[in-house]
Amino acid sequence: MPRDYYEVLGVQKDADAPTIKKAFKKAARKFHPDLNPDNPEAEVSFKEASEAYDVLSKPEKRKVYDQYGHEGLHGRGFDPNFTDINDIFSAFGDMFGGGFSDFFGGGGGRSRSRGRRSPKRGADLEMVVPLSFMEAALGVTKQLEIPRHTHCETCDGGGLKDGAKAVSCGTCAGHGQVIQAQGFLRIRTTCPACQGQGKTVDPGDQCEDCGGGGRKRETIEIEARIPPGTYGGLQIRHPGKGEVGEPGAPHGDLYLTLDVQSHEVFKRDGADVYVTVPVPYAIMALGGEICIPTVHGEEPMTVKQGTASGDVIKLRGKGTDELRARGTRGDHHVRLVVDVPTELSEEEEDLLRKLAEIQSVGVTEKGFWKGLFEKFTI
Ligand SMILES: [Zn+2]
Ligand SMILES: [Zn+2]
Incomplete structure (x- = not known):
């Protein structure tokens, strides 16, 4: 379940734009990846704060969020979907005009590699979780088994045999990109031979356990806490529980879509x-x-x-x-x-006929209520 964006930034629901910006700056400083090296939790918090800021700083998105919450954003394609930290830097890096390093009070910002693309994060997975009406109403914790891929341990995701080395791609000379000429235009595109990696592996050098793909199947168990008050169609995100990414990149996210019975x-x-x-x-x-x-x-x-x-x-x-x-x-x-009552005891029927008499609606033997019509014509 994504956390409430106001809660993430620690601001009131009616906070104005400067307050929200200030709160984001504070959170971003605290969880900045450069200040928290090798701390995946800080990176998750940094991403969370950035997503919250992305939504709350844009009036249109904020309005949808206030009214319909997370799934409202999802339904309109307003999800702040930062696939990795670099996305966040490109989204907010220039927010104060002075670049990201100024924003964070010096310290160099982040070096962004140019030319070769960064490793791609894993794909998101979706799983439908059936819930009874009561489970959705009162909340429940479910143990779920998620089949997905992970890095091959033998080759550490690299797809290489022990001792083997990837060779520089011959097509792009290791740049990961090729330049195509079209008339006067020169277009730079991802190298089709190595998909931008800049390296290729000889068939004999591929890891035997994974066939060179660098990944294998696994089943992970997760404990999904469904809070009380959920409903059908709601999606709960479990960051990092999706498909494996390229070596060096994080797993995708897992989305649990709730299917609530009536x-x-x-x-x-x-x-x-x-x-x-x-x-x-x-x-x-x-x-x-x-x-x-x-x-x-x-x-x-x-x-x-x-x-x-x-x-x-x-x-x-x-x-x-x-x-x-x-x-x-x-x-x-x-x-x-x-x-x-569909079935009357003799005593009940006697009493009811008596009541009808008192109310003078004149019931006949066959049960035809004569007197009612008169009541309506008064
Ligand atoms: Zn392998
Ligand atoms: Zn290449």
Whole structure:
């Protein structure tokens, strides 16, 4: 589950642009990869803060996020999808006009290799996770097995036999790029022979365990914590649990897409829960205490005297957890309808006929209610 962007930057929901920028600068300094070498957690935090800033600093994206949250952004293709740190540097490097090193108070920024492209991050994976209505409403932890690829241990992802060396690509002379001439134009493109790596491997020098591909299949187990209040279609991201990247690049992300089953009794709209409860006519007419089902268990409820069929009673705070406002819950809406008995005992039938007589609706032997029509024509 991606964290709330306001929470990531530690700002209020109504924070103005300068406050958001200031908060991002603070977070970016703290987690800057150059200040946290070999610290993958800092890199994840740096990426998280950058994504939060990308969304909250753009009014259009922020509006969508405020209204629909993470999956709203995803649905509109507004995902801040930084595949690696260099993407972030190219997105925000010049945000204060003085380049990234000025932004971070000197220290040289980052050296970006030119010409040869950086190793590509692994592909994202998606997995559909079926959930019962109750699991989505109350939250659940699932152990999941994810089949994916990882680096071949034998060759450490390089695809080479022990002792073998990759040779400089003959097509591009190791540059990773070739220049094609088209009339007066000279176009620089990725070398088709080595896919931009600048190196190739002789067939005899390929690692035997992976056939030179540098990767093999594996199954990882993850513990997926589904928070209470989730719903169908929601995607939860597990960074770094996707497909293997090129050597030196991180794994892609894993997206868990929730598929929530419907419930026999309950319906949900956001954090609000709806239920229809049949109540005997006598209780509707006279009033009384009943027990009604909620997602959190049974709750006592008072039916007022003279309750009409279809009346809705709202139990505040008895719905599911609000996904975006932790600690708050939606409401439980109970629609009371008259429970009409399909089978009557002799005693019940006698009493009901007597009641009908008192109400002078004139029931005949066959059950035809004569008097009703008169009521409607008054
Ligand atoms: Zn290998
Ligand atoms: Zn090449």
